[in-house]
Amino acid sequence: MPRYKAVIAYDGTNYVGFQRQDNGLSVQEAIETTLKKITQQEIIIYGSGRTDSGVHAMGQVIHFDFPYEKDEEKLRFALDTQTPNDIAVRSLEKVSADFHARYQAHEKTYHYRLNIGRPRNPFKRFYAAYYPYELDVERMQQAANYLLGTHDFTGCCASGSSVEDKVRTIYEASVKKVSDDELLFVFRGNGFLYKMIRILVGTLIKIGNGRLPVDQFQKIIETKDRHLAGPTAHPEGLYLMEVNYHCDEETC
Amino acid sequence: MPRYKAVIAYDGTNYVGFQRQDNGLSVQEAIETTLKKITQQEIIIYGSGRTDSGVHAMGQVIHFDFPYEKDEEKLRFALDTQTPNDIAVRSLEKVSADFHARYQAHEKTYHYRLNIGRPRNPFKRFYAAYYPYELDVERMQQAANYLLGTHDFTGCCASGSSVEDKVRTIYEASVKKVSDDELLFVFRGNGFLYKMIRILVGTLIKIGNGRLPVDQFQKIIETKDRHLAGPTAHPEGLYLMEVNYHCDEETC
Incomplete structure (x- = not known):
């Protein structure tokens, strides 16, 4: 499965933080829900690190494995426009299968x-x-x-x-x-x-x-x-x- | 009754507009409610003009008649801190009884x-x-x-x-x-x-x-x-x- 890296921005005001938690909506869940809408599959995203509730990002980096090859700009646009308005997908590119947003930062x-x-x-x-x-x-x-x-x-x-x-x-x-x-x-x-x-x-x-x-x-x-x-x-x-x-x- | 003029700023996102309306909270109502808390009296405020729902202000001007003389900075501070966080009272001064925020703009x-x-x-x-x-x-x-x-x-x-x-x-x-x-x-x-x-x-x-x-x-x-x-x-x-x-x- 091809691996993609994306640079995302988000207004953290209305999230419990980057990482999934039981007590409310996280940025991770919002993006994973969008990926599921696009692919009908469960896709896990990995961030460069957590951010806490209320903390913002202009350049958080994530990676995920996507079930098929897709044009980078089309995938960026789909994710950018289908995620909530307080999350933007600034750029997206295909990376090698051993790229890791967290461990290689x-x-x-x-x-x-x-x-x-x-x-x-x-x-x-x-x-x-x-x-x-x-x-x-x-x-x-x-x-x-x-x-x-x-x-x-x-x-x-x-x-x-x-x-x-x-x-x-x-x-x-x-x-x-x-x-x-x-x-x-x-x-x-x-x-x-x-x-x-x-x-x-x-x-x-x-x-x-x-x-x-x-x-x-x-x-x-x-x-x-x-x-x-x-x-x-x-x-x-x-x-x-x-x-x-x-x-x-x-x-x- | 002494008349005061104030310069206010507000984030209009969560208001139906400056002017009182039946369909939700206006900036006018938020400020008048605060004036009532301070004085236990109904005080009407007059703005330089309306702003619509979602429209912001950095320098809207209002005036109102207050039941007694009060130190300008104390009254500004009370209004600034007791109104909701999305309204700020930037300055306040006593004006003559014929000052009108709308007609004299x-x-x-x-x-x-x-x-x-x-x-x-x-x-x-x-x-x-x-x-x-x-x-x-x-x-x-x-x-x-x-x-x-x-x-x-x-x-x-x-x-x-x-x-x-x-x-x-x-x-x-x-x-x-x-x-x-x-x-x-x-x-x-x-x-x-x-x-x-x-x-x-x-x-x-x-x-x-x-x-x-x-x-x-x-x-x-x-x-x-x-x-x-x-x-x-x-x-x-x-x-x-x-x-x-x-x-x-x-x-x-």
């Missing part, structure tokens, strides 16, 4: 949007977290620099994760004021732990408002103590922007 | 956002109309130039309007590509008729795709024939951005 980029204006912008209520208090952006950037490189991020991981190896490499960690009322955080790395980005943002906010010292990430990395980090920031600010794959032309 | 600015990318951006599904086909933006701008000045816009007004005088002056009518996947239309004038902006946009789209000639607005203005104009564009792209008032310091 070697770099992910996340954005986190923080609405800092007053009053809260009603158009951003599902698309940015809200924090209308004084933040020292330069201090936050200094703190974020401690994240760069390869570290054990156990202290920045929510409990409930089954991953054993908590060493990750972060290539980029930046905080910028991108408009009058918005801060944009960018994180790029070889992988991120469960709720890690939201814990990084929650900690950066506490550094930005002066309640934690600028070198707090150094302490969290050294001690692996989750209690030294800030709270988990809200999901609505988080976007999975891009997933990159290392692979030779034959596999993808 | 002398200039309004509207934006219309058109998502032109493929696939449709799921984050814009309630915040821009969608038209992913070829459009000649330069031709649309040439056509929009015919709107400038003082004209009888009977041919650009939906039926059901009770306004007798359909002469309006348009100061600005522009169409620009503001990003890879979005066109922005800006209209500024001394007033607009019922559904006029959406009819202007629907007509500009038909001019942009070559189905109507570039001087079509000249014919519509001359003949006053609504049938010569394009269809009414969807409400989700429309934003009331700003309302300006001519008034000396004593009245506002």
